[in-house]
Amino acid sequence: MGKPEAVLSRPKAQTQRGSLPKALTGISGLDEITLGGLPRGRPTLVCGAAGCGKTLLAMEFLLRGAEQFGEHGVFMAFEETEQDLVQNVRSLGFDLDKMVADEKIAVDYVRVERTEIEETGEYDLEGLFVRLGLAIDAVGAKRVVLDTLETLFGGFTNQALLRSELRRLFRWLKDKGVTAIITGERGEGQLTRQGLEEYVSDCVILLDHRVREQVSTRRLRIVKYRGSTHGTNEYPFLIDENGIHVLPLTSLQLNHAASSERISSGIPRLDQMLGGEGYYRGSSILVSGTAGTGKTSISAHFANATCARGERCLYLAFEESPQQLVRNMKTIGIDLGAWLKKGLLRLEASRPTLLGIEAHLALIHKMVNEFEPRVVIIDPISNFAAAGSAADAEAMLLRLVDLLKARQITAMLVHLTAGGNAWEKTDVGISSLIDTWILLRDIELAGERNRGIYVLKSRGMKHSNQIREFLITSEGIRLEDVYVGPEGVLTGSMRAAQEDREKAATLVRGQEIERKQRDLARKRAALEAQIAALRVEFEAVEDESKIVAEQDRAREQQITDDRSSAAIRRGADVAKRNRK
Amino acid sequence: MSTRKNGSPQNADSDKWELRLYTAGQTPKSLAAIKNLKKVCEEHLAGRYEIEVIDLLKNPRLAKDDQIVAIPTLVRKLPDPVRKIIGDLSDTERTLVGLQLRQQS
Numbered sequence: 001m002g003k004p005e006a007v008l009s010r011p012k013a014q015t016q017r018g019s020l021p022k023a024l025t026g027i028s029g030l031d032e033i034t035l036g037g038l039p040r041g042r043p044t045l046v047c048g049a050a051g052c053g054k055t056l057l058a059m060e061f062l063l064r065g066a067e068q069f070g071e072h073g074v075f076m077a078f079e080e081t082e083q084d085l086v087q088n089v090r091s092l093g094f095d096l097d098k099m100v101a102d103e104k105i106a107v108d109y110v111r112v113e114r115t116e117i118e119e120t121g122e123y124d125l126e127g128l129f130v131r132l133g134l135a136i137d138a139v140g141a142k143r144v145v146l147d148t149l150e151t152l153f154g155g156f157t158n159q160a161l162l163r164s165e166l167r168r169l170f171r172w173l174k175d176k177g178v179t180a181i182i183t184g185e186r187g188e189g190q191l192t193r194q195g196l197e198e199y200v201s202d203c204v205i206l207l208d209h210r211v212r213e214q215v216s217t218r219r220l221r222i223v224k225y226r227g228s229t230h231g232t233n234e235y236p237f238l239i240d241e242n243g244i245h246v247l248p249l250t251s252l253q254l255n256h257a258a259s260s261e262r263i264s265s266g267i268p269r270l271d272q273m274l275g276g277e278g279y280y281r282g283s284s285i286l287v288s289g290t291a292g293t294g295k296t297s298i299s300a301h302f303a304n305a306t307c308a309r310g311e312r313c314l315y316l317a318f319e320e321s322p323q324q325l326v327r328n329m330k331t332i333g334i335d336l337g338a339w340l341k342k343g344l345l346r347l348e349a350s351r352p353t354l355l356g357i358e359a360h361l362a363l364i365h366k367m368v369n370e371f372e373p374r375v376v377i378i379d380p381i382s383n384f385a386a387a388g389s390a391a392d393a394e395a396m397l398l399r400l401v402d403l404l405k406a407r408q409i410t411a412m413l414v415h416l417t418a419g420g421n422a423w424e425k426t427d428v429g430i431s432s433l434i435d436t437w438i439l440l441r442d443i444e445l446a447g448e449r450n451r452g453i454y455v456l457k458s459r460g461m462k463h464s465n466q467i468r469e470f471l472i473t474s475e476g477i478r479l480e481d482v483y484v485g486p487e488g489v490l491t492g493s494m495r496a497a498q499e500d501r502e503k504a505a506t507l508v509r510g511q512e513i514e515r516k517q518r519d520l521a522r523k524r525a526a527l528e529a530q531i532a533a534l535r536v537e538f539e540a541v542e543d544e545s546k547i548v549a550e551q552d553r554a555r556e557q558q559i560t561d562d563r564s565s566a567a568i569r570r571g572a573d574v575a576k577r578n579r580k
Numbered sequence: 581m582s583t584r585k586n587g588s589p590q591n592a593d594s595d596k597w598e599l600r601l602y603t604a605g606q607t608p609k610s611l612a613a614i615k616n617l618k619k620v621c622e623e624h625l626a627g628r629y630e631i632e633v634i635d636l637l638k639n640p641r642l643a644k645d646d647q648i649v650a651i652p653t654l655v656r657k658l659p660d661p662v663r664k665i666i667g668d669l670s671d672t673e674r675t676l677v678g679l680q681l682r683q684q685s
Contacts, residue, residue, distance in 0.1 A: 122668045
């Protein structure tokens with residue numbers, strides 16, 4: 001009966017050192033918190049107030065056990081009939097009827113009606129054991145759920161007997177080696193009304209359903225888990241059409257892998273500002289600015305670039321409906337609709353105030369799990385502060401950023417800065433979480449409001465420190481240099497005017513230079529003429545000096561010749577000597 | 581293991597009593613229950629009752645049908661409505677109240 005699968009799942013469940021054997025629940029997130037599931041072969045107590053999802057958690061544990069791990073199960077219901085259960089789990093996409101017919105799950109509804117029962121002397125709960133034993137044997141169950149055992153306390157008056165029978169039941173379950181979930185109602189001052197935690201000492205999970213400011217949030221906490229480490233926080237969870245999703249708020253260990261891959265922002269000049277290559281993959285990017293500074297446009301560019309690379313992008317819009325966003329972005333030349341059709345883009349719009357802040361986080365987590373995007377854009381995060389307190393929002397974003405980083409998903413968080421706030425302060429104090437912070441600001445000057453963009457910080461890259469003016473055109477965002485000069489920072493038409501003035505000045509300067517150059521050329525020409533004249537003069541003098549020298553030499557020769565001939569005539573031996 | 585005794589024609593309104601006693605093995609509690617039940621029936625329902633004793637260790641499936649949790653459990657199938665009495669029936673007074681053979685005082 002699917003046993004090989006169960007064996008296969010074990011090593012995975014026992015990854016922990018010196019491990020207690022565990023049984024994977026298959027419930028999204030719960031196995032992460034418990035580091036591998038519930039204690040195998042032992043009972044686990046799941047307690048909580050009415051309507052907090054105990055039955056559902058227990059049922060999902062059984063159904064997933066049967067479906068994913070080949071471990072059949074028995075559901076012993078004390079509160080709901082089999083038909084009710086079938087209907088309840090159908091909404092979670094499970095066909096309990098079929099699983100019962102296939103003998104994967106056995107359901108036994110135990111009805112204990114106080115008014116129908118008269119007690120006359122000694123009794124025990126052997127009937128319950130018989131039924132449970134029969135059901136376990138019938139399907140070869142490895143998992144058992146008792147929901148809600150405390151109903152028995154309403155059905156029988158002999159409390160001392162009940163307690164001893166319960167103790168016997170838990171021992172019996174352990175002997176049977178079944179992994180069991182026992183549910184219990186939350187009691188005053190203790191975890192369960194009847195103190196069931198006294199009997200189930202291995203693992204206790206507490207579910208909670210709180211409503212604050214009309215927003216409800218479900219939370220789960222592992223109160224104890226003997227022999228195992230476990231997450232001790234309260235973890236938010238969601239119940240939706242796919243069952244329970246517990247959000248394993250990451251351990252907050254800063255050991256994310258850091259990619260050195262760079263991805264384009266979709267705006268070439270912004271990439272230039274970011275060290276020439278764009279964002280790091282898996283980094284968190286904050287785009288903040290006041291209303292109307294073009295935050296959504298920047299996000300849309302990024303979404304567009306992501307989809308253009310063939311990667312999936314999850315865009316969570318908390319202010320605009322998908323249709324509105326698609327329409328608006330079309331006017332700046334970004335066709336998000338095409339990516340939606342291709343399935344590369346997923347636009348999710350909802351009001352943050354609709355759900356609790358944790359529920360939102362859980363929802364995002366779930367969507368990330370399903371859609372597996374490479375980029376997640378949240379526009380804007382400021383609305384989360386409205387859904388809970390600022391501290392909650394901060395904690396939530398911290399978890400979110402961690403969650404995405406752990407999966408190497410690039411996160412773009414858009415933050416609406418309230419007017420009048422310090423520019424570099426986010427309401428939600430998350431700036432320290434952020435790797436790249438792009439600040440958009442209005443530059444008000446000469447009756448105009450223009451948009452400025454600059455990179456406030458960007459970890460691990462040489463980023464531009466300059467403010468750029470950015471224009472939203474029908475072809476998208478274009479970045480322009482901001483005029484920075486003796487006149488100060490100028491934008492918009494003032495920048496244009498200043499640029500015109502500069503152009504004129506440049507022209508004038510050019511003409512001046514040309515004139516100077518012409519003057520110089522003239523001077524040079526004059527000098528060259530002078531040099532030529534001098535050269536002519538020089539050459540004349542040189543010729544003359546050559547003639548004089550020639551004449552001098554001739555004369556000298558003449559004198560020497562004359563002297564020689566005179567010597568010969570006198571018969572001297574000078575010439576002879578000279579000739580030797 | 582069933583015992584049957586035919587009742588007399590008087591008390592036509594509730595002339596036939598169908599009782600079922602669930603046990604699990606031959607435990608002292610079970611044996612006491614059987615003994616006590618027979619005694620009560622002989623005293624109050626002589627001749628018009630029928631007792632069926634079911635051992636759940638032999639027929640575990642029957643536990644689910646009659647919603648048996650506690651052992652021993654006596655179920656009054658007839659007359660209507662169905663009544664359940666748990667315990668070894670050692671408290672005769674309460675047994676009679678449970679079987680509606682006596683009004684609760």
